[in-house]
Amino acid sequence: MSQTYEEILQGMLDKVPSNVDKREGSIIYDALAPCAYFLAQQQFQLDNFVELVFADTAVGEYLDTAVSDFGLTRKGASAAIRQVTTSAAISIGTVWGINELAYTITELIATNQYKAKCNTAGTIGNQYTGSMSPISSVSGVTATLGDVLTAGTDIETDDALRARLYNKVRMPATSGNAYQYKQWALEVSGVGDAKVFPLDSGPGTVTVIIVDDNKAISETLPETVAEYIETVRPIGATVTVTSPTAKQINITASVILDGSKTIGEVETTFNTAIESFLADTVFSSYSISYAKIGGLLLDTVGVEDYNGLMVNSGTGNVTIGSKEIPVKGVVSLTEV
Known part of the structure; x- marks a missing residue:
């Protein structure tokens, strides 16, 4: 002992x-x-x-x-790709700062709209928005940091790495089968899950749909995954890597409060719970349970009861297509 x-x-x-x-x-x-x-x-x-x-x-x-021993390595942190809007044209490669973070302009999207990569890897690159200051020699131009195009991710957690190991061991990948394409997609930093459709557009075709570590749609990650799969896949197959289609889940209800929270506080807490619930269903469920959403609302601190719950204007489960993922839409709670 x-x-x-x-x-x-x-x-x-x-x-x-x-x-x-x-x-x-x-x-x-x-x-x-x-x-x-x-x-x-x-x-x-x-x-x-x-x-x-x-x-x-x-x-x-x-x-x-x-x-x-199984050929796996922990995925490193990846940098966020953000949209930057400027008041005038700027050069690719210029560097702009916000809240002690630096972003490098990498690509022109449209007039005065650019892609910028955070110089610091990790989720911190996703956090801030607003006015930026030039670090490079730029004058007479203002810049604003906007949407997250590809979310930055932290170094892979133990749980995520262990899950990839289980996936590899329990789903044998051989000769470019569906399991192998999924494993290849998951090897790319930032990919949170993947779904494979063999023969999707006919013989010799494969479609891979991916989401990021937050189980959300990424605009730029499919291109990165496609480039990686091209380096490891067998010769012959035509591979398409894309994002799923977002299906909005809109929720309305009348809420009876217990007096401990305001309706605004209840709505904020409920929004967070719904986002987490929907993320957990990505690629694992083909319907969103009306009853579970009601349970989440009833479990929200400050809620005594509710009535008139509507999910996508109905009172039943919402079907999710094979190439869709649910995303939180409009959530509107009113106090009775």
């Missing part, structure tokens, strides 16, 4: 003769304390050694080692 640091240290001090000063801060105490600490650490590592070896329970660098 493992001992704590305190137990190890006390056991060591008990072996020291009683005529020796062994109070905290004494020479013998200060000499034994580091040794007791490292012995406790070693016991902890030994106790958890088995869990750190197997992919089911490994974490961090230990999980990296476990999945490497």
